[in-house]
Amino acid sequence: MGVATVFGLCGAAAVGLGLYGVIVNPQPLRKILAFNLLGSGVFLIFGVVARRGAAAGFGGDPVPQALVITGVVVAFSASALAVALLLRLFQETGRATLHADAATSAGANEADP
Amino acid sequence: MPQHLSEATTAGGFLLVLAVVLPVTAALLAFVAGGRRVEWIALGTMPLGLAIAVAIVVAVPQTGAPLVYLLGGWAPPLGVALRADGRSAVMMAITAVVIGAIGVFARADFRTPAGSVEARAPFAFWILLLAIWAALNMVFMGGDLFTLYVALELLTFAAVPLVSLDGRGETLQAALRYLLFALLGSVLYLVGTVLLYGTYGTLDIVLLSHRVHAGPPTLVAAALMTAGLLAKTALFPLHLWLPPAHAGAPAAASAALSGLVVKGSFFLVVRLWFDVMPALPGPTAAQLLAALGAAAIVFGSVVALRQKRLKLLIAYSTLAQIGYLFLMFPLAVDPGSAQFQSGGALTGGMLQAISHATAKAGMFLAAGLIYAGLGHDRIAGLGGIARALPISVLAFALGGVSLIGLPPSGAYLAKALLLQAAAETQQWWWAVVIQTGGMFTCSYLLLVLGHALAPADKPVTLRVPVPRIGEAAALALAMCSLLLGLVPWDGYLSVPVGIPSNPPVLKALATALWPILGGIVLAILLGRWGQGLARIPVAEAVVAVVGSARRIALALGRMLVRVDGTLRQWAAAGFSLLVVAIMFGAAMLAGR
Numbered sequence: 001m002g003v004a005t006v007f008g009l010c011g012a013a014a015v016g017l018g019l020y021g022v023i024v025n026p027q028p029l030r031k032i033l034a035f036n037l038l039g040s041g042v043f044l045i046f047g048v049v050a051r052r053g054a055a056a057g058f059g060g061d062p063v064p065q066a067l068v069i070t071g072v073v074v075a076f077s078a079s080a081l082a083v084a085l086l087l088r089l090f091q092e093t094g095r096a097t098l099h100a101d102a103a104t105s106a107g108a109n110e111a112d113p
Numbered sequence: 114m115p116q117h118l119s120e121a122t123t124a125g126g127f128l129l130v131l132a133v134v135l136p137v138t139a140a141l142l143a144f145v146a147g148g149r150r151v152e153w154i155a156l157g158t159m160p161l162g163l164a165i166a167v168a169i170v171v172a173v174p175q176t177g178a179p180l181v182y183l184l185g186g187w188a189p190p191l192g193v194a195l196r197a198d199g200r201s202a203v204m205m206a207i208t209a210v211v212i213g214a215i216g217v218f219a220r221a222d223f224r225t226p227a228g229s230v231e232a233r234a235p236f237a238f239w240i241l242l243l244a245i246w247a248a249l250n251m252v253f254m255g256g257d258l259f260t261l262y263v264a265l266e267l268l269t270f271a272a273v274p275l276v277s278l279d280g281r282g283e284t285l286q287a288a289l290r291y292l293l294f295a296l297l298g299s300v301l302y303l304v305g306t307v308l309l310y311g312t313y314g315t316l317d318i319v320l321l322s323h324r325v326h327a328g329p330p331t332l333v334a335a336a337l338m339t340a341g342l343l344a345k346t347a348l349f350p351l352h353l354w355l356p357p358a359h360a361g362a363p364a365a366a367s368a369a370l371s372g373l374v375v376k377g378s379f380f381l382v383v384r385l386w387f388d389v390m391p392a393l394p395g396p397t398a399a400q401l402l403a404a405l406g407a408a409a410i411v412f413g414s415v416v417a418l419r420q421k422r423l424k425l426l427i428a429y430s431t432l433a434q435i436g437y438l439f440l441m442f443p444l445a446v447d448p449g450s451a452q453f454q455s456g457g458a459l460t461g462g463m464l465q466a467i468s469h470a471t472a473k474a475g476m477f478l479a480a481g482l483i484y485a486g487l488g489h490d491r492i493a494g495l496g497g498i499a500r501a502l503p504i505s506v507l508a509f510a511l512g513g514v515s516l517i518g519l520p521p522s523g524a525y526l527a528k529a530l531l532l533q534a535a536a537e538t539q540q541w542w543w544a545v546v547i548q549t550g551g552m553f554t555c556s557y558l559l560l561v562l563g564h565a566l567a568p569a570d571k572p573v574t575l576r577v578p579v580p581r582i583g584e585a586a587a588l589a590l591a592m593c594s595l596l597l598g599l600v601p602w603d604g605y606l607s608v609p610v611g612i613p614s615n616p617p618v619l620k621a622l623a624t625a626l627w628p629i630l631g632g633i634v635l636a637i638l639l640g641r642w643g644q645g646l647a648r649i650p651v652a653e654a655v656v657a658v659v660g661s662a663r664r665i666a667l668a669l670g671r672m673l674v675r676v677d678g679t680l681r682q683w684a685a686a687g688f689s690l691l692v693v694a695i696m697f698g699a700a701m702l703a704g705r
Contacts (some may be wrong), residue, residue, distance in 0.1 A: 015304070022297055028289060035296055042303050049311035064310065067259055071303065074266045078296050081270060083674030085277065085289045093282035098290055098683055 007047045014041030028089075028098055032082045039075040043068050120194060120319070125172035126182035129195040129254050132205060133163050136247035140240050147236070149225040152263065154412065159213045162246065166202075167472040173202040174604030189317035194256035197319075199605030200463060201253040204380060207467050208249050208658020210593065211372050212242065218478050218586040219365035234278050238366070244271035245369055252310050258306045258389070261381055262299065269295045272374045274664075275366035276358045285487040287357035290683070294354045297690060298344030298378075304360045305338035317380050318389050326391045332701050334478030335363065335393055337403075338385055340694035345378035348439060349409035351476070351693065352432050353686040359428040367424065371431045372474030376466050377439055383459070391453040395704025398697055399443040399453075405693070407546045409436025414553030415673045418560060419640040423480050423490040427473070430557055434469045434516065438462055440543055444534035451704070458604040461530030467524035468515060468594050474585035476512040479505045481582055483565075486575040492561060497569025499562075502585040506565050511591035513558030518551050519625045519630070523597025533609070548627060555632025559642040638666035 014037055019033025046068045053061030096105045143151040163330040170178055179198040186192070197205070208356030221244075223235040248271055251264035269292070279290035312330045325331060347355040359371050380701050384630050385392055412434030420426040447454045481504040482496055484490040501505045515522035528547060537545040639660065679685055 019389070019691070022293070023684060023691075028293070028626065031293055034294070034298070038300055042300060045304070045307050049307055051461065052311065053314065064307075067306075067310070067431075070263060071261070077270060078266070078292070081273065082289065082292050085273070085292065085478060086283055088277075088280070089282060089285040089289060092280065096287065098293070 004048050004051045007044055007051070011041045011044035011048060014038070014044060016041075019106070024096070028082075028086050028096055031098075032079055035082075036075065036079055039071070043071055046071070117166050117338075120181050120183065120188055121187070122183050123178070123181045125168075126195070126525055127572065128165055128169050128172060128178050128350075129180055129182045129197055132169065132250045132254070133161070133195075133247050135162055135165060135703050136243040136250070140243040140247070143236075143240050143243070148231045151222070151231075151236050152223070152225065154414045155243055156216055158243060159209075161164055163209040163213055166206045169197055170605075171200045171201055173197060189257065189320055191316035193260055194319075196256045198252040200383070200550055202421075203463065203509065203602075203605045204228065204253045204376070205250055205466065207470055208253075208373055209571050211470055212246050212369070213588065214586045214590045214646070215242065215365050215368050215474065215478070216581045218368070218481075221580040221583050222363060222365055222481075222552065234280075237274060237388055238278060238363075241271045241275050242322045242365075242369060244276075245672065249373060249377050257323070258318065259316050260307065261384070262303055262306055264443075265302070265378060265381065266299055268374060268377045269345070272370055275370060276362045277367060278363055279285070283357070284361040287354070287361045291354040291358045294351075294686065295345050297687065298341040298351075300339045301341030301694065302506075302691070303341075305334035305336075306340070308334035318384065318499040321389050322391070325393065327705055329395055330699060331390070331393065333700060334397075335385070335390060336694050336698035339398075339697050340690060341381060342378045342382045342385070343405070343693060344690050346375050346382065347432065348405055348435055348437060349412050350405075350689045351686060352409070352435075352559075353681040353683065355432060356393065356425060356428045356681075359477075360422065362426040364478055364484065367428075367481070368474035368477040370479055371428070372470040374436060375431070376470055378397060379435070379466060382439075383384075383462070387445070387453045387455055387459060392451070392700050394453070394697075395451055396443065396446045397704035398700040399446050400618070401442050401696060401700045402442045403543060406422050406436040406439030406442075408435060409439075410550045410553060412673055412677055414550075414557065414635075415670050416637060416677050417557045418636070419670050419674050420639055421491055421641065423475075423492055423495070423561065426481055426492065426557060426561065430554070431469075431473060433550070433553060434465075434473065437547075439548075440467055440468070440547060441465075441531060442538060444531060444538055444543060446538070448538055456534070456607055457530045457609040458534035459529040460602065460608055461534065463606055464523050464527035464530070464597070464602070468527060468597055471590050471597070472512040472515045472522075472524070472594035475587045475594065478583065478587035478590065479509040479512070482511045482579050482587065483509075486533065486579045487573070488576040492564050495564040497559070497573040499565045500569075501573040501575055502579055502584070502679055504581075504588055505560075505579065508584065508587035508591045509565075510558070510562055511595055511608065513554065513561075515591065515594040515597075515655070517555045517625075522595045522597035523600075524594070526598040526602075551628035552631030552635055555628045556635035556639065559636040563636070563640075563642070590641065638663050639670050669674070 018041055020033045022038060023032050025031055025034060046064045050061045050064035057102025086096055119194050136158060139154050146154060158523045182195040184193045219238065223238045225232045225235050245268060248264050252261060255261040255264050268538060273288050273292045276291060277284040306316060308330045313321055313324045315321060325426035344351045359367050362370060410433045413429050413436060417426045417429035420429060441458045444458035445453050445456060480490060483502060487498065516524055518524040518528040532544055533545050566607040
């Protein structure tokens with residue numbers, strides 16, 4: 001089993017764990033952390049792609065590395081924005097939950113005369 | 114997009130750079146200048162940006178090929194290209210128009226108050242509006258899939274804070290839900306990008322379209338990217354974030370979010386399916402995509418009819434209209450080659466997107482004025498508002514009328530094109546869905562107008578005077594949508610012969626009659642009328658006749674509302690996203 005395969009499998013495992021966390025875990029902060037794990041898994045797969053491109057004789061394909069750097073910046077800003085929103089939500093309401101309130105669903109279930 | 118292997122920057126290619134650089138520069142300048150200068154910088158940018166968009170619209174048909182700009186002079190696959198074809202040009206122009214109208218409208222709401230040096234909400238609003246504009250322009254002309262990923266993320270990051278400008282807990286929660294779900298979608302898109310790069314060694318759209326062939330990595334990439342983009346477009350059942358976000362945002366922000374932002378990811382689905390891999394998804398996946406669209410129309414419309422608040426009703430109608438956009442996909446598949454073709458059906462879909470951008474922005478602006486005037490937006494309490502705010506109600510009505518598809522609106526032309534494509538490819542079931550969609554649109558318009566035109570119990574006194582210029586902006590957008598059918602689209606979107614943009618009056622009336630009649634029936638059966646229905650003498654007689662039918666319809670409506678509530682739970686939506694991705698993978702495999 002080559003290095004690329006091991007890293008590929010690790011990336012896939014991180015993606016799987018991250019996806020599970022984002023979808024199943026009810027706490028927003030854990031969702032943000034899980035999203036970062038998910039992102040790391042994808043970036044690892046980028047690395048594998050760069051490594052496989054290296055078969056042509058180069059030390060490594062530079063394009064995926066450039067893409068990963070951009071991707072890391074994007075994921076960082078996303079996490080920062082999400083944490084800022086979460087902090088503000090906690091300050092405003094004293095709770096940090098994503099469950100829709102009755103107010104947002106507008107009581108559409110009520111009987112109609 | 115015509116195929117060029119050896120590309121060079123075309124004459125006028127610099128316009129593409131300007132279209133992105135201008136709003137970005139303005140946003141940066143606004144950061145530096147601060148205070149009330151932000152508003153003036155943003156407003157000053159708008160005519161310049163519109164001029165650039167118009168210049169691109171003029172330049173595209175002259176060359177007969179896309180405008181191209183190679184960044185740094187490096188050709189793909191090493192460099193990055195910006196390309197604007199007819200589709201991009203049209204979308205950029207309509208974006209500039211809608212942003213301009215929103216800017217004019219927002220001057221009243223987001224003015225830095227006298228006496229304060231700088232206020233947080235106006236400062237954020239104008240900068241975010243410029244950022245949305247820059248990101249959308251990038252989405253429309255990005256030439257490679259990774260640039261498009263970055264543009265899409267910029268769009269999301271600019272759109273999310275717009276939701277929570279007022280800083281209430283409810284809207285902060287809506288913004289966070291929006292952000293997290295959009296991030297999940299963009300990660301799926303990114304995985305697809307990696308797989309494509311790993312397989313083909315390029316992300317350039319034109320190069321990929323030559324190299325792409327069906328294989329497991331490509332199919333997985335296509336399915337993941339499609340599902341991710343659909344999550345960002347809020348196609349049913351991935352719509353958990355849309356209603357609270359679009360209904361909770363301030364009116365000007367709602368107009369930008371509902372009119373423009375969702376079109377960005379929709380545009381990328383079109384790019385992916387029609388330009389990158391036209392031969393790959395196949396007819397089965399197209400049927401699946403349109404089936405989700407049809408479900409969105411039914412769910413969005415029925416739940417819209419059950420809403421108590423005007424802004425939530427419009428948000429759910431956006432959900433239905435997003436579904437409408439995806440009906441064109443099976444109609445655009447060439448029956449012989451199973452390839453996606455840029456023909457009449459695609460033009461119909463794009464026209465629908467453009468009409469919706471203008472009409473829905475106008476309707477949200479009008480609803481914002483009604484909200485401001487009344488101090489609430491309960492549909493049951495709208496009585497008498499047509500007398501107090503006639504222009505706003507007119508703007509709302511005209512926006513709705515143009516969405517139904519009455520001539521000469523853009524949606525009328527779109528509907529004619531889609532129906533023709535459905536007839537040509539012998540897919541009558543989509544013709545039925547298209548007509549039903551028009552009826553549903555008509556039904557919730559009638560519900561709102563029925564309440565707004567009803568006499569008030571006591572004379573309506575406006576809480577605050579409504580700015581005339583805001584009403585003018587809303588009306589201008591609605592009129593724009595209503596007249597889009599008269600625009601000669603030939604140089605930009607392919608319009609097959611035999612579609613008159615200005616049909617004979619009688620024939621047009623006859624085609625318009627069906628959605629209206631169906632809309633009346635649906636509105637009576639499913640609408641939330643309260644005591645309102647009893648006031649209209651004819652409706653009372655109708656209710657007496659269809660009483661049991663209405664009871665059944667209401668039970669059905671309540672069931673759909675409950676299902677909608679379940680689907681909008683986080684875990685259910687996340688799971689749906691994975692299921693949608695797997696279903697697209699299976700459909701693409703089966704379609705081969």
